[in-house]
Amino acid sequence: MQGRTPRTLLTTAVALGLLAVTPAAEAVRVSPGSFTGYAFDQCQAPSQAAMDTWRERSPYAGVGVYIAGDNRFCQWERPADYQGPPGLPNPNLTPAWVSAQSRKGWRILPITVGRQASCWDDGNATTTYISPSPANSYAAAKAQGRAEAVSTIKASEYFGFPKKTTHWLDIEHFDVTNDDCRRSMLGFVSGWTGKLHQLGYRSGFYSSGSSGITAIEGARTLSPGSYNLPDQIWIADWNGKVTVRSPWVAKDAWVGQRMHQYRGSHVETHGGVAIEIDSNWLEVGGGTKAPRVRKHCRGVRVDFPTYGVQRRGSSGDRVRALQCLLREKRLLSGDLTERYDRRVVKAVKRFQDRVGLRQSGVTRKATWVALLSSGPSPLVKVGSGSDAVRRVQRAVNAATTARLAVTGVYDQATERAVKAYQGGLGVPRTGVVATTLWASLHSGDL
DSSP: OOSSSOOOOOOOOOOOOOOOOOSSSOOOOOOSSSEEEEEEEEESSHHHHHHHHHHHHEEEEEEEEEOTTTTTOOOOOOTOOSSTTTTOOSSSSHHHHHHHHHHOEEEEEEEEOEEEEEEEEOOOOTBBBBOOOHHHHHHHHHHHHHHHHHHHHHHHHHHHOOOOOOOEEEEEOOOOTTTHHHHHHHHHHHHHHOOOOHTTOOEEEETTTTTHHEEEEEEEEHHTTTSSSSSSSEEEEEEESSSSSSSSSSSTTSTEEEEEEEEEEEEEETEEEEEEEEEEEEEESSSSSOOOOOSSSSOOOOOOOOOOOOOTOOBBBHHHHHHHHHHTTTTTOOOOOOOOOOHOOOOOOOOHHTTOOOOOOOOOOHHHHHHHHEEEEEEEOOBBBSHHHHHHHHHHHHHHHOOOOOOOOOOOHHHHHHHHHEEEEHHHOOOOOHHHHHHHHHTTOO
């Protein structure tokens, strides 16, 4: 986990401007919510320009930020007029920054790097530790955990995070075989979790799979009911596997409530902006969910793995879908007959003229892509769940050989199909459907 050393690398001309420290202008969404996708964490909150670029050009939809804890070591020179919480080591992280990211659709993961396990030693004289005293069932450690939670929520309220937000406690790797060290850490996490619940928030726990996660899993299986266990877990295991499955946790534990930090510190560049990050894959809140399917023309099927060329004389379910879509655009009237007749030819020509395609009256790939993608153009990427995602999935099925299931959830298969479509266009293979790519879809570009 980043947060132990000062690591920020913005290699473009993006300026790291200091935002004014003011109350959040807009309500911040509960985070992370129901989500399956990518997130990154970085020692310093990136500038707004960097965040905006990564929103449109990177696969990431979540961002970890360090809001509390005595053991954060992301240092910067504080300006004379700084008004944030004492010791806050971040020039960009303000209520306005948090509000802006939430408004733009980022899932924000607030992290606390507080007291560490008593047997962990980073060689820093200022590090604070969990009391290893076993007296009264590690009462001192539990009290310290409750105090950490109170301190975290003070910072949380300053930044505008609403109740039910998950706050993540970062416990670095330690010797899990040391009994007092392990049990006092569990007492600390139990106190932290219980107090967060009392205050109306959810508890998240980050640690390495071989130490903190192993200890928490042991508490769950060997001492059920003895500790307040976190609601969600964040497993650090740099094996490069983009999955939440883990050898450190049973399959039936924290189902749909896991994160996996699959790659440690490295530099990634998206849209010309390079940032040193850790990479994570999330499946939390049960995972991304799509809204209920909107029925077309009283239940006409419009989702197919392929669409094929349709012309005058064609018939079948795809022609019926074509008629339905044309009727929804007020280009075709009358019954849906499943026959590609003269009136369908005329309606297709009118649509082709509308989007700038050659008026052939034949529905080939380009016409299908434009017709199936037609509608609003919100940014969608891995983790999105919406009807707009369904339109993307249908359109890339028409444009490529992807044969996607049209689910409304933007998964990794959809990302690969979008990248293939982008590759065919000769544009950067970001896997993100933003304004420019929507324009290509709406125009039937191939």
